[in-house]
Amino acid sequence: MTPNSSGPAYTIQTPRTLIRCWSPADAARALRAIESSLDHLHPWMDWARNYPMSVAQQAAVLRRFRGLFDLGQDFTYAVVDRSGMEVLGGSGLHPRVGEGAREIGYWIAAEHAGQGLATEVAAALTRVAFELEGVRRVEIHCDPRNVRSVAVARKLGFTHEGTLRKRLMAPDGVYRDIMLWTLLAEDYRASPAAASNLEAFDVLGQKLL
Template identity: 45%
Template sequence: MAYAIRTPRLLLRCWSPEDAPRRRALIDSSDAHLRPYIPWMRDEPLSLSETAQRLREYRADFDLDQTWRYAVLHEDTLVGDVGLFPRVGIGALEVGYLLGVGHTGQGFATEAVSAMLRIAFEVAGVDRVEIRCDPGNEASVRMAKRLGFKHEACLPRRYRDEHENFVDLDLWSLFASNYPTTVASTSAVYATDCMGMPLLGSTDNLTA
């Protein structure tokens, strides 16, 4: 799997425990923005040491090819988190993301998720990628449509919100057969493995 991915404006790389202070600041400043839509926000706020431990777990899962979560940086500023998760069945991955409250509305989510789609279909070789989001998360719904995902279903009572109420999830899917027609398939990326060797794309097309 790709350990580092560059796009015209972003660097996506593995999380490290040393990122704990910056992640803590991002989550704390965006609590009200994230809490309605991110299930694990029910566990927040974590302490700095707990955050570092969580990042160690992220990296361990990454190295074991279990889940792949990336810090999203713009000009060395941490702006969010994006990842691929094999929890939606054989031959499929779920893509998830978050952006800090001060970094929305700039196309960063679309750019990061487009990179994840290239990795999922062209490196991992999956048949399907899913997005699962709150039906009220209008930004995620717009992005799913923009990237060519099709709405498959509304899944009733699939997670608990910040008030411990069960809420629905929208299921959006993109299949490998449709991927070549999407804007993500031609997005500029340069991905490298754990040794820095090229996996996908080129640096030639990364001019923002």
């Protein structure tokens, strides 16, 4: 597998979601989803400590996400419903885990949790990472106590490489363990993620997958 020369997938359609590059115009919708989910997010998402914030502040965050996306430096996605009107959560394909690899992060708004959306989104991004970006490895990092995130990694056929003890500071100021889950290119075709039902498009709307 080799990277696609058309650039990253700006929009990915799955059966229930659109996974697309954030826009500053999403600020009010993003705030509604995040601020209604803070109790749900605080135990696991360090960035949730930055809320509440104003629409203008949220727009600035999304402008930064979009800028990094357009520069090919980091790929943070909105997860919205198929109409594009409601933010269901967020995700990302992050290159911070080294050359030829991506880390998938994800969160789902409390109202939509427990419906399998995180698995659907993570499967789609795993397929995009291997088939479009030609990576050698995809990783998921999560707190061992975050049973929903652990379940996503297991369902998609990722391997638990190990648990890093007291590696990151949690929002409550306590250092927490981090589980490292990986899927390698040679194992990808046998994983459930390879069967992900999706269509992917570049910045011009041209179909990639």
